[in-house]
Amino acid sequence: MNEKQVRVRFAPSPTGPLHLGGVRTALYNFLFAKKNHGTFVLRIEDTDQSRFVPGAEKYILESLAWCGLVANEGITRGGAFAPYRQSERTEIYVRHVQTLLDRGFAYYAFDTPEALDTLRDQYQKKRMGQFQYNAKTRRLLQNSLTLTPEDVSVRLAEGVPYVIRILIPENQEVVFHDLIRGEVVFHTDNLDDKVLFKSDGLPTYHLANVVDDFLMKISHVIRGEEWLPSAPMHQLLYRFFGWEKEMPLFAHLPLILKPDGHGKLSKRDGDRLGFPVFPLQWIDPVSKDVYRGYREDGYLPEAFINMLALLGWNPGIEQELFTLEELINLFSLERIHKGGSKFDPEKARWFNHQYITRLPDEALAKMLVQWSLDRKKSAADGSDSIASSSCHSITDMNYALQVVSLIKDRITLIPDLQENARLFYSSPVTYDPQVKEKVWKTDSAQIITEFKTKAEQLTEWTPETLHRLVQDFTSLKKLKMGQLMMPLRLLVVGSNQGPGITEIAAVIGKEDFLCRIDAGLKAFE
Numbered sequence: 001m002n003e004k005q006v007r008v009r010f011a012p013s014p015t016g017p018l019h020l021g022g023v024r025t026a027l028y029n030f031l032f033a034k035k036n037h038g039t040f041v042l043r044i045e046d047t048d049q050s051r052f053v054p055g056a057e058k059y060i061l062e063s064l065a066w067c068g069l070v071a072n073e074g075i076t077r078g079g080a081f082a083p084y085r086q087s088e089r090t091e092i093y094v095r096h097v098q099t100l101l102d103r104g105f106a107y108y109a110f111d112t113p114e115a116l117d118t119l120r121d122q123y124q125k126k127r128m129g130q131f132q133y134n135a136k137t138r139r140l141l142q143n144s145l146t147l148t149p150e151d152v153s154v155r156l157a158e159g160v161p162y163v164i165r166i167l168i169p170e171n172q173e174v175v176f177h178d179l180i181r182g183e184v185v186f187h188t189d190n191l192d193d194k195v196l197f198k199s200d201g202l203p204t205y206h207l208a209n210v211v212d213d214f215l216m217k218i219s220h221v222i223r224g225e226e227w228l229p230s231a232p233m234h235q236l237l238y239r240f241f242g243w244e245k246e247m248p249l250f251a252h253l254p255l256i257l258k259p260d261g262h263g264k265l266s267k268r269d270g271d272r273l274g275f276p277v278f279p280l281q282w283i284d285p286v287s288k289d290v291y292r293g294y295r296e297d298g299y300l301p302e303a304f305i306n307m308l309a310l311l312g313w314n315p316g317i318e319q320e321l322f323t324l325e326e327l328i329n330l331f332s333l334e335r336i337h338k339g340g341s342k343f344d345p346e347k348a349r350w351f352n353h354q355y356i357t358r359l360p361d362e363a364l365a366k367m368l369v370q371w372s373l374d375r376k377k378s379a380a381d382g383s384d385s386i387a388s389s390s391c392h393s394i395t396d397m398n399y400a401l402q403v404v405s406l407i408k409d410r411i412t413l414i415p416d417l418q419e420n421a422r423l424f425y426s427s428p429v430t431y432d433p434q435v436k437e438k439v440w441k442t443d444s445a446q447i448i449t450e451f452k453t454k455a456e457q458l459t460e461w462t463p464e465t466l467h468r469l470v471q472d473f474t475s476l477k478k479l480k481m482g483q484l485m486m487p488l489r490l491l492v493v494g495s496n497q498g499p500g501i502t503e504i505a506a507v508i509g510k511e512d513f514l515c516r517i518d519a520g521l522k523a524f525e
């Protein structure tokens with residue numbers, strides 16, 4: 001382990017919503033920082049103005065806050081290396097690119113985008129592979145390596161648009177150690193002279209990223225595998241600046257794959273396969289397309305984080321449920337997998353179910369009361385059955401607690417809480433015709449009426465006394481359980497759903513129970 005103070009960063013670009021792979025990168029950085037008593041920095045890499053998406057930065061901050069991944073330093077908190085938004089650091093990059101120009105590691109290139117496009121087309125047509133600005137081609141192009149110094153000065157003085165490119169050395173091997181992949185070797189002949197500074201006066205990601213990691217004293221760069229091809233160029237930049245000794249250690253995280261294992265999980269997969277790929281809902285500012293979010297779908301952030309932590313890392317023990325504190329204690333880069341991890345939406349639901357069933361009943365009851373109140377507020381049109389036809393107070397915490405204890409095991413996502421609670425707050429408005437067709441026989445009304453008379457006489461109203469009543473009644477009348485229970489459920493619930501009918505009866509109380517039977521019998525007359 002590196003001896004220096006651990007400082008890691010999450011450095012998203014505000015080019016759209018944060019994909020769950022991005023959240024996982026933030027999480028691993030966070031866990032690593034906490035584990036090593038280090039600092040977790042949040043930096044916004046917004047130098048690519050052409051890909052800037054309004055609202056994306058706010059979305060990233062909100063997502064991290066929802067997940068509890070709070071940075072100790074960065075754009076929200078400030079810190080010794082401020083500013084942390086790259087668009088506010090242009091002057092720093094101008095100075096640094098000048099150093100590279102002065103040392104001959106970078107050069108001006110005046111080729112117009114049209115000229116380069118033409119070359120790309122020609123290469124394609126002549127089947128010469130992909131055109132690259134590199135050692136083979138740079139000598140034939142319009143740059144400060146081919147033009148005279150006077151010509152370059154005149155062009156710069158006249159304001160002719162230019163970019164600044166890195167001068168990749170020929171025929172060298174770039175070797176570095178990746179903490180997850182081991183030794184990684186690239187040959188410079190396969191690299192191109194990437195743009196470091198664009199004609200709009202802003203740096204590219206490559207320059208800004210390396211300069212900031214150095215200036216912000218980043219000790220470990222933990223980021224997605226898609227940045228691995230850029231890593232050799234970043235190594236060269238450290239060398240060119242003379243910062244090799246201070247170079248951070250690198251760890252490139254494996255991809256998150258589609259559930260079938262074929263290819264990277266993309267933002268379109270969520271819609272296609274019916275699960276969210278974003279932490280929060282995202283409404284595209286241009287197309288107005290709505291993308292689902294884990295928060296809005298009813299996941300708990302703790303469950304989401306637990307699921308993500310195990311998507312590419314394993315603690316080497318059987319246990320699957322971990323608090324954030326436990327994750328911090330167990331986390332190590334060595335146990336991150338080299339291969340991609342298949343995303344399993346069912347497993348995500350499983351985690352949420354586990355977390356929901358472990359919540360105190362009070363927490364769920366509070367959610368239920370709050371939800372009912374919210375619905376009441378928004379149900380001015382009277383379309384909400386809970387708010388409009390309830391005979392139980394929606395603010396009654398004791399009642400909500402009884403409901404919760406009965407339905408808790410049936411909840412996977414938060415909306416299941418409301419769905420399962422509905423029957424406890426309102427009598428059926430309709431009766432499922434298919435269920436009726438199946439369970440309502442010619443003698444059902446008679447059986448139910450007789451059962452109701454017995455129920456009316458019951459003085460102690462508990463699940464046990466009700467259960468005994470059902471037993472006694474069916475054996476006395478020589479009925480099969482289903483002959484009583486199925487039509488009874490249809491009248492009380494309106495369908496064949498829900499927990500045990502005697503448990504429901506005990507919670508909704510005698511008056512409501514008998515009322516529902518009367519209403520049902522009347523409806524079926």
Ligand code: GLU
Nearest residue numbers: 011012013045209223227
């Ligand atoms: N700005 C890059 C991104 O959007 C960060 C890559 C890195 O961490 O170096 O993912």
